Amino acid sequence: MYRFLEETAGNYMTRDVKTVTRDTTVRELSEMLDRDDFNSYPVTDNDAVIGIVTKFDMLRCFAFTQNQMLPQYSDLMNRKVSDIMTTEFIYVRPDTKLTRVLQLMVEHRIRSLPVTDGENRLVGIIAREDIVRALAVAANR
Numbered sequence: 001m002y003r004f005l006e007e008t009a010g011n012y013m014t015r016d017v018k019t020v021t022r023d024t025t026v027r028e029l030s031e032m033l034d035r036d037d038f039n040s041y042p043v044t045d046n047d048a049v050i051g052i053v054t055k056f057d058m059l060r061c062f063a064f065t066q067n068q069m070l071p072q073y074s075d076l077m078n079r080k081v082s083d084i085m086t087t088e089f090i091y092v093r094p095d096t097k098l099t100r101v102l103q104l105m106v107e108h109r110i111r112s113l114p115v116t117d118g119e120n121r122l123v124g125i126i127a128r129e130d131i132v133r134a135l136a137v138a139a140n141r
């Protein structure tokens with residue numbers, strides 16, 4: 001298990017990341033979430049991560065509140081990701097220790113984190129499944 005303490009996000013992240021843009025519609029996002037069985041996508045603009053959009057963000061559009069009247073379903077589905085995405089998000093770098101990644105996931109109840117370089121360009125994504133895999137590898141060494 002000591003090996004796990006030295007492992008980094010860069011060693012276990014997925015490098016081929018599916019993303020959306022700010023102009024992706026909620027309808028397209030919904031189809032992607034269903035098709036890919038993901039819970040979130042990084043939102044990119046010219047390879048830079050500008051936000052994250054989750055199933056929760058999408059579902060929040062449909063929530064009844066005192067301040068929000070429910071528009072027509074078709075109107076909601078035609079909204080853009082830029083209307084619902086989270087612009088303040090947690091990310092890690094490739095050299096971030098997996099212990100820190102795990103701590104962030106647990107503290108903030110996050111399923112995956114974008115991995116960015118020093119210029120905020122997306123280089124990967126690390127998910128809970130990657131952490132579980134790293135733990136299993138460390139336990140078997």
